[in-house]
Amino acid sequence: MRRMTARPANAHQARLLRLLRDGGPSSRAQLGDRVDLSRSKLAVEVDRLLETGLVVADGLAASRGGRRSHNIRLAPQLRFLGIDIGATSVDVAVTNAELEVLGHINQPMDVREGPVAVFEQALDMAGKLRATGLAEGFDGAGVGVPGPVRFPEGVPVAPPIMPGWDGFPVREALSQELGCPVMVDNDVNLMAMGEQHAGVARSVGDFLCVKIGTGIGCGIVVGGEVHRGTTGSAGDIGHIQAVPDGRPCPCGNRGCLEAHFSGAALARDATEAAQQGRSPELAARLQASGALSAVDVAAAAAAGDATALDLIREGGARTGQVIAGLVSFFNPGLVVIGGGVTGLGHNLLAAIRTQVYRQSLPLATGNLPIVLGELGPTAGVIGAARLISDHLFSPV
Amino acid sequence: MRRMTARPANAHQARLLRLLRDGGPSSRAQLGDRVDLSRSKLAVEVDRLLETGLVVADGLAASRGGRRSHNIRLAPQLRFLGIDIGATSVDVAVTNAELEVLGHINQPMDVREGPVAVFEQALDMAGKLRATGLAEGFDGAGVGVPGPVRFPEGVPVAPPIMPGWDGFPVREALSQELGCPVMVDNDVNLMAMGEQHAGVARSVGDFLCVKIGTGIGCGIVVGGEVHRGTTGSAGDIGHIQAVPDGRPCPCGNRGCLEAHFSGAALARDATEAAQQGRSPELAARLQASGALSAVDVAAAAAAGDATALDLIREGGARTGQVIAGLVSFFNPGLVVIGGGVTGLGHNLLAAIRTQVYRQSLPLATGNLPIVLGELGPTAGVIGAARLISDHLFSPV
DNA sequence: ATCCCTTTGTCCTGCGAGTGGAGAAAGTCG
DNA sequence: CGACTTTCTCCACTCGCAGGACAAAGGGAT
Numbered sequence: 001m002r003r004m005t006a007r008p009a010n011a012h013q014a015r016l017l018r019l020l021r022d023g024g025p026s027s028r029a030q031l032g033d034r035v036d037l038s039r040s041k042l043a044v045e046v047d048r049l050l051e052t053g054l055v056v057a058d059g060l061a062a063s064r065g066g067r068r069s070h071n072i073r074l075a076p077q078l079r080f081l082g083i084d085i086g087a088t089s090v091d092v093a094v095t096n097a098e099l100e101v102l103g104h105i106n107q108p109m110d111v112r113e114g115p116v117a118v119f120e121q122a123l124d125m126a127g128k129l130r131a132t133g134l135a136e137g138f139d140g141a142g143v144g145v146p147g148p149v150r151f152p153e154g155v156p157v158a159p160p161i162m163p164g165w166d167g168f169p170v171r172e173a174l175s176q177e178l179g180c181p182v183m184v185d186n187d188v189n190l191m192a193m194g195e196q197h198a199g200v201a202r203s204v205g206d207f208l209c210v211k212i213g214t215g216i217g218c219g220i221v222v223g224g225e226v227h228r229g230t231t232g233s234a235g236d237i238g239h240i241q242a243v244p245d246g247r248p249c250p251c252g253n254r255g256c257l258e259a260h261f262s263g264a265a266l267a268r269d270a271t272e273a274a275q276q277g278r279s280p281e282l283a284a285r286l287q288a289s290g291a292l293s294a295v296d297v298a299a300a301a302a303a304g305d306a307t308a309l310d311l312i313r314e315g316g317a318r319t320g321q322v323i324a325g326l327v328s329f330f331n332p333g334l335v336v337i338g339g340g341v342t343g344l345g346h347n348l349l350a351a352i353r354t355q356v357y358r359q360s361l362p363l364a365t366g367n368l369p370i371v372l373g374e375l376g377p378t379a380g381v382i383g384a385a386r387l388i389s390d391h392l393f394s395p396v
Numbered sequence: 397m398r399r400m401t402a403r404p405a406n407a408h409q410a411r412l413l414r415l416l417r418d419g420g421p422s423s424r425a426q427l428g429d430r431v432d433l434s435r436s437k438l439a440v441e442v443d444r445l446l447e448t449g450l451v452v453a454d455g456l457a458a459s460r461g462g463r464r465s466h467n468i469r470l471a472p473q474l475r476f477l478g479i480d481i482g483a484t485s486v487d488v489a490v491t492n493a494e495l496e497v498l499g500h501i502n503q504p505m506d507v508r509e510g511p512v513a514v515f516e517q518a519l520d521m522a523g524k525l526r527a528t529g530l531a532e533g534f535d536g537a538g539v540g541v542p543g544p545v546r547f548p549e550g551v552p553v554a555p556p557i558m559p560g561w562d563g564f565p566v567r568e569a570l571s572q573e574l575g576c577p578v579m580v581d582n583d584v585n586l587m588a589m590g591e592q593h594a595g596v597a598r599s600v601g602d603f604l605c606v607k608i609g610t611g612i613g614c615g616i617v618v619g620g621e622v623h624r625g626t627t628g629s630a631g632d633i634g635h636i637q638a639v640p641d642g643r644p645c646p647c648g649n650r651g652c653l654e655a656h657f658s659g660a661a662l663a664r665d666a667t668e669a670a671q672q673g674r675s676p677e678l679a680a681r682l683q684a685s686g687a688l689s690a691v692d693v694a695a696a697a698a699a700g701d702a703t704a705l706d707l708i709r710e711g712g713a714r715t716g717q718v719i720a721g722l723v724s725f726f727n728p729g730l731v732v733i734g735g736g737v738t739g740l741g742h743n744l745l746a747a748i749r750t751q752v753y754r755q756s757l758p759l760a761t762g763n764l765p766i767v768l769g770e771l772g773p774t775a776g777v778i779g780a781a782r783l784i785s786d787h788l789f790s791p792v
Numbered sequence: 793a794t795c796c797c798t799t800t801g802t803c804c805t806g807c808g809a810g811t812g813g814a815g816a817a818a819g820t821c822g
Numbered sequence: 823c824g825a826c827t828t829t830c831t832c833c834a835c836t837c838g839c840a841g842g843a844c845a846a847a848g849g850g851a852t
Contacts, residue, residue: 029829038811043831060818066828067818148759158759206626218725222618229727230602233759240721241755244640253755322721325636329614329722331625359637359649363544363554363629425800434840439802462799463847 006052010395012037012045013054017393020055020074021098022197027061027069046072054078074098079134080388081141081178082381083122084187086340087111087161087214090118092125093381094134099197099389101378103134111146114164115173123177138180140392142384143170144187146215148233154184157232161215183387187211188235189226190383191373192219195336197386199375204334208326209373210237211339212319214263218326237326238262242318257322261315263294263340269311270297279307298343312344316351323352323370324359331364338373345372402448406791408433408441409450413789416451416470417494418593423457423465442468450474470494475530476784477537477574478777479518480583482736483507483557483610486514488521489777490530495593495785497774499525507542510560511569519573534576536788538780539566540583542611544629550580553628557611579783583607584631585622586779587769588615591732593782595771600730604722605769606633607735608715610659614722633722634658638714653718657711659690659736665707666693675703694739708740712747719748719766720755727760734769741768 008014012035019034020026026034032042049055056075060068074097084091088111093104105125109118129135147159154171156162175182192209195201201209201221209219216238220227228234238258239251246255259265270292274282281300286292300308323335335356337349353370360368373379404410408431415430416422422430428438445451452471456464470493480487484507489500501521505514525531543555550567552558571578588605591597597605597617605615612634616623624630634654635647642651655661666688670678677696682688696704719731731752733745749766756764769775 027829039830040812040832041810044810063819064828065820066826067830069829206623220726222623223621225619227602227618227726229760230729230764231727231759231762233724233757234727235725236727236757236760237721237725239757240724241717251757321637325633325718325721326725328629328636329631329633329725330616330623331627331630331632333626361629361632361635361647363627364625364632366627368626423800435801436803436841437839440839459848460799461849462797463801465800 006054008054008393008395009048010045012041013049014393014395016042016045016049017054017074018390020072021389021393024098025071025073028072029069031072077136078139079137080385081126081135081138081180082384083126083141084144084190084377084380084384085109085111085118085122085146086187086380087146090122090125091377091381092122092129093378093385094126094129094138095382095385097389099382099385101382103129103132104378104381105129106377111162112164115168115170119170119174119177123174126178138178140181140183140388141174141178142190142387143174143182143184144190144380144384145170145184146187146213146217148231148236149184149186149228150232151185151228154182156184181388181392183391185226185384185387186217186219186228186232186235187380188217188219189228190219190381190387191338191379192221192226192336192383193386194375194379194381194383195338195373196221196224196383198382199373199379200336200371201334206330206332207334207336208323208330208332209336209338210319210323212262212337212341213339216258216262216319216339220330237322240322240325242322257318261318266294266297266311266315266341267292270300270308273307273311279305281305282308294341295343298345301344301347309347312347313351316344316348317355319348320352320355321359324356327356327360327364327368332368335368335370336373337370338376338379342372342376402450404450404789404791405444406441408437409445410789410791412438412441412445413450413470414786416468417785417789420494421467421469424468425465427468473532474535475533476781477522477531477534477576478780479522479537480540480586480773480776480780481505481507481514481518481542482583482776483542486518486521487773487777488518488525489774489781490522490525490534491778491781493535493785495778495781497778499528499530500774500777501525502773507558508560511564511566515566515570515573519570522574534574536577536579536784537570537574538586538783539570539578539580540586540776540780541566541580542583542609542613544627544632545580545582545624546628547581547624550578552580577784577788579787581622581780581783582613582615582624582628582631583776584613584615585624586615586777586783587734587775588617588622588732588779589782590771590775590777590779591734591769592617592620592779594778595769595775596732596767597730602726602728603730603732604719604726604728605732605734606715606719608658608733608737609735612654612658612715612735616726633718636718636721638718653714657714662690662693662707662711662737663688666696666704669703669707675701677701678704690737691739694741697740697743705743708743709747712740712744713751715744716748716751717755720752723752723756723760723764728764731764731766732769733766734772734775738768738772 057070078097080095082093090109091106094102156165159165170184171182188211218235218237239256241255242257243255247259249256249259273279274286285296297308453466474493476491478489486505487502490498552561555561566580567578584607614631614633635652637651638653639651643655645652645655669675670682681692693704
């Protein structure tokens with residue numbers, strides 16, 4: 001089956017497709033309210049979209065006191081694939097054209113195995129999803145990788161934690177493999193786009209999305225658009241100095257935020273505390289599972305373990321200190337905290353908030369919400385779908 | 397004389413006006429190369445602009461092997477006023493429509509005297525410039541103030557160093573007084589726009605412009621546009637923590653960058669060093685002039701005074717440390733250093749560079765120039781003129 | 793001087809986008 | 823059953839704009 005051969009022919013059509021994506025099925029009249037076009041022009045463009053098959057008219061809506069309207073919606077068989085490569089796991093999801101997640105799989109994986117192995121696994125997962133009947137094929141795919149990306153070419157560059165990925169033509173290779181258009185971006189940017197599309201950041205123009213997973217990164221949205229920076233490394237805040245002459249970091253410097261707090265650092269510190277006998281809770285968990293992760297620390301803290309709570313608080317304070325600087329600098333309208341460690345929940349959030357509200361300018365923090373992301377692990381894949389749909393729903 | 401009653405009627409005309417502003421006088425053919433319009437359409441729009449008087453055709457250019465072209469240029473009598481309010485002085489300049497500075501005055505002033513007194517002085521200076529025959533009147537004015545601004549309304553908000561300015565309707569009041577449109581912005585943003593228009597940042601899309609004067613601020617340019625933030629306080633980096641548990645700052649925190657390095661902090665530290673007998677050079681200068689400023693420190697360092705040099709180096713390192721974080725976060729294509737302390741010159745620049753190149757990610761610093769602004773004190777007023785011309789050269 | 797070429801600018805025609813009104817279609821409500 | 827709403831379609835007319843033809847104005851070679 002050939003898929004989505006058509007693309008919007010002009011800016012009006014692109015606009016209409018995005019309205020239908022974000023606002024759901026609508027009548028021509030409703031579309032007319034949201035777009036600055038005459039009814040006639042609108043009808044012409046909708047008809048053209050109907051001809052191409054990008055949208056369909058299915059059924060009549062209930063009357064609102066007059067003639068019943070036709071429901072216009074994006075073609076129901078359109079499918080986007082979202083692939084979110086993390087440092088230690090892969091998320092793959094299938095969405096419809098409205099970016100609703102129809103199916104979602106997560107599997108552990110080690111990004112250091114290199115792009116070939118990782119994408120083999122990811123494509124296998126995509127194949128499983130397709131086999132369940134959710135999709136006959138994919139009209140586009142968005143891919144997130146845990147490192148900087150040369151965005152126009154869709155190629156990772158100099159990824160510190162991903163040797164073997166540098167220069168691998170992700171976009172081209174996957175496009176070949178899947179037979180559909182592919183866009184590639186940093187995973188943190190995708191998380192930001194996900195929260196912007198369907199999460200807490202809806203209708204916020206300028207915001208920061210801090211993702212604390214194995215590492216720490218920050219999605220930057222300016223005027224509704226992701227800011228990627230000159231070399232695609234914008235938002236790489238894990239190596240900002242948080243502690244002068246602090247812990248050594250693999251990057252060669254000392255005191256980097258990531259060296260003091262991140263999923264990896266937290267696991268390390270928790271293990272150390274357990275081994276040194278400072279935390280019976282953590283020691284018991286280490287005994288039981290052989291290794292500790294952020295989840296264990298969260299559980300220990302919930303069980304009242306003071307050491308675990310301290311680890312969270314101190315990490316939050318370090319993170320908050322860096323975020324405070326970014327807030328003063330960038331003056332966002334919202335800060336979203338996400339990533340694996342959101343399991344640490346409100347203890348972490350409280351520590352971050354305290355630090356930011358204390359250290360940033362009152363004018364910048366006056367009305368600044370700092371909240372947890374609301375999409376959890378689906379933020380990335382929704383953002384990935386959003387990325388490719390933005391690409392496909394733009395004029396020729 | 398009534399001035400610039402006309403405004404561009406559509407986006408094409410606005411585009412043409414900006415091309416003429418930035419590229420200087422051009423023939424119709426040259427304009428056609430730079431804009432995506434047919435010759436006929438272009439001719440129509442140029443004719444309309446000629447009718448309105450916004451542009452004029454004066455004389456024929458030399459032949460380039462064929463028919464000689466008419467020179468189209470912005471109306472030569474157009475005048476913009478640029479007012480740059482600093483903490484301790486005012487700059488006022490008059491420019492033509494190409495934003496070339498025709499006259500420029502600087503006078504000492506204390507911003508704490510409040511907006512009424514300050515603008516009385518500024519308008520007096522503008523009057524002097526006009527009296528020299530440079531201008532018969534002003535077609536627009538741009539104003540920079542040393543604090544955050546609610547940009548759409550042109551009103552300063554919560555300026556820490558400017559009590560009495562909070563909420564003062566600068567834009568409205570000055571517009572009334574001058575009888576022309578006025579736009580107001582943070583002085584740092586104007587400096588960035590100045591360097592972007594006529595200085596080192598030409599043709600750079602994303603850059604940071606750090607202004608170190610009495611305080612420290614940072615202009616943020618994203619995709620060619622100034623980022624002002626949600627409450628207009630973006631770029632306020634003076635109160636980012638540079639030294640944990642460092643010097644107390646008037647803002648209530650400790651260790652703010654501004655408390656450790658800025659024009660004011662440098663004067664304070666230099667005076668202290670002179671009084672404690674750590675620097676004969678500075679002591680002699682203190683004796684001679686009664687007070688020290690950044691200029692004295694620069695001179696002392698140039699004369700080989702080790703203490704003065706240390707002050708500069710340490711300040712540069714502190715600043716560089718903060719900038720390193722911002723570079724990792726924002727990944728700019730250029731960092732411009734400007735403001736009063738640029739007199740400290742390459743000693744300061746070297747200290748900043750060392751710190752940034754050491755602390756930021758290689759990918760972000762790989763090809764990152766860190767340079768001094770090239771416009772000096774005119775950057776602000778040129779930026780001010782640019783601000784108002786951007787406003788006036790936009791459709792209705 | 794003459795002819796040909798280049799460059800610049802103007803004119804004219806035709807196409808297609810887009811507007812706005814008239815009206816048809818399909819309802820609700822009294 | 824008629825009055826009123828809402829939705830959608832059709833049509834005539836306007837206007838923006840492209841692109842070719844053409845005029846104007848000059849340079850350079852013969």
